[in-house]
Amino acid sequence: MIYDPRVRGIVFQIILVALLAAGIWWIVDNTIENLRRSNITTGFAFLRGRAGFDISDRLIEYSSDSSYGRALIVGVLNTAAVAAAGIVTATILGFLVGVGRLSNNWLIRKLATAYVELFRNIPPLLVILFWYQGVLALLPSVRDSVSLPLGSYLNNRGFYLPRFVWEPGSWLIFAGFVVGLALSWYLARRARMRQMATGQQFPVLLTSIALVVGLPLLGFLAAGMPVSVDFPQKGTFNLTGGMNVKPEFLSLYLALSFYTAAFIAEIVRAGIMGVPRGQTEAYSALGLRSNLGLRLVVIPQAMRIIIPPLTSQYLNLTKNSSLAVAIGYPDLYAIGGTILNQTGQAIEVVVIFMVVYLSISILTSLLMNWFNTKMALKER
């Protein structure tokens, strides 16, 4: 019986569980003892306490009188903001560089390769610090701000952009936008069904653009032009008005985009190279022109290879945004660290970190899996 693998398996698992339970018990016991000694009460009640520190970069109302809970929400939103902006830029840049690596143009090909090899082999934290301390800190002071087109300014306090001011009645514009989107989605569906049934095509793209741009414009005019633009005004010591993008956000955003784009470029290249050459020859044989063939034949197949690794790159970017703490951008991690130092609630704060990051991971994976099943090979 002692040689029966099933019995051995059960015995081994019992031993493992016993050891694990003993280990956990030991850890929990020690932790309770340590917490008792340092007079820390466990539990999440501390979240309602007054935070007492200020956060410079915030998307919602917050002051030092707000609670710890609200500070954490500010942090989560900041993480989400930099991750979303980074994902969009990294995707665009990554696709451009990835296609560039397969270009027929020798110079473009070499440049794209150099870009990928440079950024793939340097730690992202170094890139962040380089942008922050090496580039953005050297920009001129407010008084000598660099003037950029469209009334925006660049100086060592960040990037100043004009801001739209939405006055009452501007909901009509948003309503027009939403209705336009819905209508064009419906139109695309109908047009595809009609093409399937009768073979007649309908200029979906032009009509959609007209709807999505035209309806908000109509709303804008109907509501009596309720939008004005607030330009940044240059004073002696400060720039007032407009929208300020802080150097912390800028350097984190630029570094994460540049770094992740190098990886996305490699994924895109592998995806396009993964489509057999016969597919290109086949669409040419069917008489499709090259842009149509790329759109209908090559890209859908390449996307199937690209999407799964792309998902993990997006997750990496989101997780790398926690490097913000090195330059003082108040993301979830930085704010959580401040709270931990003030209250000593190490376990609770780490649990919050874990829950937030794991749920972001799971949410992204679910979304990308859904997209993946939509794009995946439908075998008939």
Place this chain on the structure above:
Amino acid sequence: MQEHDMSWVRTEMALAQAAPRSQVGFGAWVRKNLFSTPFDAALSLLAILALAWSVPHILNWLFLDAVWTGADRTACLTTEQGGQLPAGWSGACWPFVSGRFGQFMFGRYPLEERWRVILTGILFIVLLAPLLIPKAPYKGLNAILFFGVFPFVAFFLLVGGFGLRYVETPLWGGLMVTLVISYVGIVVSLPLGILLAMGRRSKMPIVKLLSVIFIEAVRGVPLVTVLFMASFMLPLFVPPGMTFDKLLRALIGVALFASAYMAEVVRGGLQAIPKGQYEGADSLGLGYWQKTTFIIMPQALKLVIPGIVNTFIGMFKDTTLVLIISMFDLLGVVKQNISGDPTWATPQTAKTGYVFAAAIFWVFCFGMSRYSQYMERRLDTGHKR
């Protein structure tokens, strides 16, 4: 009917004619590779313009306009900032790097003891180099020395003991810490990752569940959080009075983190092994461990060498994050010297220091990736489907 007169047959190959002038030479190459279509030509022109603008700038900054000698910050300041250089000057401040080179390599390790670090480094290279060269003999002995004996020798050399002065880890820093963390991470994470991957594919439900929970939980959070946990929560987990070395905490964090990623890489290799290999091993009467060590793992690990090296490269880059729990690896020391040291505080110091650090990291990572490509080609036995 037509009669052919076979009176002449060519007895030797006709000499090849020279290619048309339009197809050879520099001109043809440029036309084909840079200006084949109008769009291509526009792209090439744009790229040439961008290069013509940026390359001289970069070269000037790195070499021509750079300052090479000096004792402190005044060497790298313009006249309006209090130095001698012309206004508007911008260039690398290399004396900062050469003046602080010892710190960048060893941190605050005592000057008179630095020979120990250098000796460890030499031992490391002497043991590693024959391991990397496929033709060098005694691979088994070499591997035992490198992975089994070297860690102990290095530990006593670096920390102290046996008559050597004790050097506590807060004094360590620079490239030395980067390499120590990477080496320990690699040596610990590979076997741990293999075990976790086997656990995840195990038929025992509890083992499988525990492995999955560990792998997914660690992979789902950033390394910063894991390091943070290791540095703030480990002290809570042990009995009062027992303290952990800060470097040791970082090492535990990095090793656990890397092993979760390694497990997923190894699992990919295990999944690619055809079922017939398992059945073949079973039919030979091999037990689980024999089957795994002699049949499955050698094939699986060979398949995933690129993945393993990529994990190593990732880990090497991730060692920089220990700066967040205030430890000083190469990047940490550079940053500390840039923001905390007035002797070299100039507008150009930050850029110079980071370019130097980037070059070192780049050389290591690029070297590793090139080596993995070389191994991949060498090990390719043609069995791949």
